Amino acid sequence: MKTITILGATGSVGSSTLDLVEREPERFEVLALTANCDVAKLAKAAVRTNARRAVVADERCLPALRDTLAGTGIETTGGAQALLDAAAMGADWTMAAIVGCAGLEPVMAAVERGGTVVLANKEPLVSAGDVVLAAAKRHGATLLPADSEHNAIFQCFDFDRPEGIRRIILTASGGPFRDWSIEEMRGVTPEQAIAHPNWSMGAKISIDSATLMNKGLELIEAARLFPISHERIEIILHRQSVIHSLVDYVDGSVLAQLGPPDMRTPIAHCLAWPDRMATPMAPLDLIAIGRLDFEAPDPERFPALRLAREALEAGGARPAILNAANEIAVAAFLDRRIGFLEIAAIVADTLDRYDPPAPETLDAVLAIDAEARRIAGERVKDCVI
Ligand code: NAD
Ligand code: MG
Structure with a gap:
């Protein structure tokens, strides 16, 4: 038991x-x-x-x-x-x-x-x-x-020989607005942002998927979890959400984990690990899926990706500030107090206004998180929609 x-x-x-x-x-x-x-x-x-x-x-x-x-x-x-x-x-x-x-x-x-x-x-x-x-x-x-991407990498990553790994590649579905212009995104409602094309998830992560901040958070998450430097972690758009992520080896081999867009597969992997357990999901029907597409993400339309990468590169308190400001901004968007494009703007602004030294303890992280929330909250009050 x-x-x-x-x-x-x-x-x-x-x-x-x-x-x-x-x-x-x-x-x-x-x-x-x-x-x-x-x-x-x-x-x-x-x-x-x-x-x-x-x-x-x-x-x-x-x-x-x-x-x-x-x-x-x-x-x-x-x-x-x-x-x-x-x-x-x-x-x-x-x-x-x-x-x-x-x-x-x-x-x-x-x-x-x-x-x-x-x-x-x-x-x-x-x-x-x-x-x-x-x-x-x-x-x-x-x-x-x-997290499906990190679980995929975990399944493909040779922890005994990390020197053989060239890159890890995180896939992103691109969210509901992947083909929308900035102008079209300006007026979107929480309902539109929550309607994810492939996954059914909680409200906060659904909004993060629409801004691509979710992939930014996952970039930082990957850098924490896997022994690989951050410049060797890439993000590609893959709209079918069938390949959950890939590991690229120096000999040219690329290992990927595929599965249905259903969290029960990665959760089952963790629940039975290192064994395997059956899930109710039907076997993946590759013929019905038909094709797998890949594209480069667009940092102009999705600035959250750039903010997250900068926070990861700078390190210290930056990822905690990014995350705290994003939580406040997403909550405000869900409450219809700010527009969709203001989410990334508030995160950027909070990062500009607050630059404490790197936290070394849990209490220091919690204090930075609280202060970043306060600053982001002030910025939310300035927004009129
Ligand atoms: P959700 O909103 O559906 O569920 C959140 C859960 O946390 C609920 O049980 C809620 O009661 C509880 N909760 C909320 N606020 C709380 C608080 N202040 N204190 C204590 N409990 C609180 O969220 P979710 O979509 O299941 O996501 C949960 C986490 O997993 C998030 O960090 C998300 O990024 C991550 N995640 C989710 C998915 C997914 O498919 N939903 C995939 C990968 C990662
Ligand atoms: Mg994920």
Whole structure:
């Protein structure tokens, strides 16, 4: 039996993880499931999986969770500390699927207990990559990448002979506006931006996919996860989302991982690793797919890519500022307080206005994250749409 905790169990990745875990109840035992405040969905999942504990990060939602789960024997807790306690229960396998830097401290709590921590939640790696990786090393935790691109690279990357690797190539679908002009993008609504052509995902990452900031965050994530210098990480547009990423070797061999655009494949890879487990997905039908297209991304229409690469190259606090400003700008766009093109503009502006020294501790990262959010929030107030 593998004990499992899912942080962010009610979200898109959390639900895909539950789907796999629930198929093999004899193999997986659920310790804790957490959510921000989606009590109904969390309680249902906790009952279905006979979880030991259900946790809401927002303490105001705890009374409703208690009422819903009364008499089931499932423990209920709420609040920021309760979330950290759940992450630190010592599960063999923890899925980190909270969205944004809100997942950073829970990820650290899980990492500090050792075990396997599976990262879908990419923002903590972007903002605090060094801190998270050092903690994993110190506590003997195994980090596995569930983000589809990084999982693809993980499957193709020869960690014993990294000197044989020339480049890694991240694929991007290009999002819903890949063929749109800047003028056309100016007036898009959150609904249009969320409608991703290939993947069904949470709101924040869907907007990041539309601005291509998601690929920028993934560029930084890849630089943290794989022993390769950042100038050897490339991004190409591949609109079918069938090839999830590639590793290019010095002899000219290029290894790629292909699969359906469904997170259950990379999650299953992490859930069974180093073994394999079956998923409900039909075998990939290459004849029906017919063709695989590749294009260069356009940095003019998608400035987020350039901002992310600059932040990665400069290092220090820059990736944390990029991420924090982006989280504020995406939330403001979803609230219809700013336009779509202002997302990247606010990120650029926050990076211009704030340049603290490199953080070396978790607290220093959290302080930079908070200040970058404050600055980006001020900039949001200046926008009139
Ligand atoms: P989502 O919005 O669907 O779900 C987020 C989960 O986190 C929910 O359970 C929510 O209740 C919880 N949550 C939200 N705010 C919280 C807070 N402040 N404190 C505690 N919990 C909170 O998001 P998602 O699409 O599942 O994405 C989760 C993470 O995985 C993101 O970092 C995203 O970039 C990454 N990711 C997602 C996909 C995908 O296909 N959805 C693919 C690759 C990577
Ligand atoms: Mg991805």
